[in-house]
Amino acid sequence: MEIVRMDQVTKIYYGKVPYRALNNIHLTIKQGEFVGIMGPSGSGKTTLLNMISTIDMPTSGEVCIKGENLNQLKKDKLALFRRKELGLVFQDYNLLETLTLGENILFPLMLNKKGLKEMEHKLEDVAKKLDIFDILDKRPYEVSGGQKQ
Ligand SMILES: Nc1ncnc2c1ncn2[C@@H]1O[C@H](COP(=O)(O)OP(=O)(O)OP(=O)(O)O)[C@@H](O)[C@H]1O
Ligand SMILES: [Mg+2]
Known part of the structure; x- marks a missing residue:
């Protein structure tokens, strides 16, 4: 089964000078595959992952996850999809600084209104x-940095 499928994905950042970070990318990842994406700094790895994780949208082209076309999902559906279907370790962490590590882990479960026991x-x-038991309260x-990740 196809988990990720990218078709003709192009991403252009429109700053002062437009920058084409991804150019016509095709990528298929099947169930059970373990894929690493390598390339020099600035080559577009994070941009690619942002397209797959729905954090950002391609300028053109399609991204499907488990057959669902992400470009066609409304904002609410997209947020739910992201919370339920995706796991992501960010390059720059994205932890909430005022919460402990344990609370950071629990946060999405709270949004899903899970019971305390299950959480x-x-x-x-x-x-x-x-x-990471010994650092959950930190x-x-x-x-x-590694512990944050
Ligand atoms: N928001 C943005 N606006 C304009 N240009 C951007 C933006 N984000 C990234 N870029 C440019 O797009 C290119 C790809 O960046 P990206 O962050 O995807 O690289 P990367 O492969 O993840 O690099 P690294 O290994 O350093 O994390 C870079 O040249 C970068 O300068
Ligand atoms: Mg990166």
């Missing part, structure tokens, strides 16, 4: 997997 269970599960500015 605690999921937090424990993910903390165990990542071996705030983002108290941990290292």
Whole structure:
């Protein structure tokens, strides 16, 4: 099954001088594949991931995830889709500085109005997997870059 499909994706940043960051990209990622994208700094990796994660929209072309055409989703649907279907580790973290790491992890579950028991269970599960139990009560500015990620 195709998880990600990009067709003819072009992204142009319209600053003072327009910049073509992605030019006619085709990409298919199938279920179970583990894909790494490599390239020099400034070559467009983050731009590409922003297209896949719906953080930004292509200038032209199509992005589909599990058959759903992201360009056609309304803002609300897109937010829900992002929260339920996608996981993303950002290059610059995007943690909420006033919350602890544990609270940061719980935040999306709160938006989904999950019960306290389920939230605690999921937090424990993910903390165990990542071996981060001892830093859950720390705030983002108290941990290292790798720990933030
Ligand atoms: N918001 C923006 N406005 C204008 N140009 C941008 C913007 N974001 C990125 N660019 C340009 O697009 C190109 C691709 O940037 P991108 O952040 O995708 O690179 P990258 O491959 O992730 O680099 P790095 O390895 O340094 O993280 C770069 O030349 C960058 O200067
Ligand atoms: Mg980048």
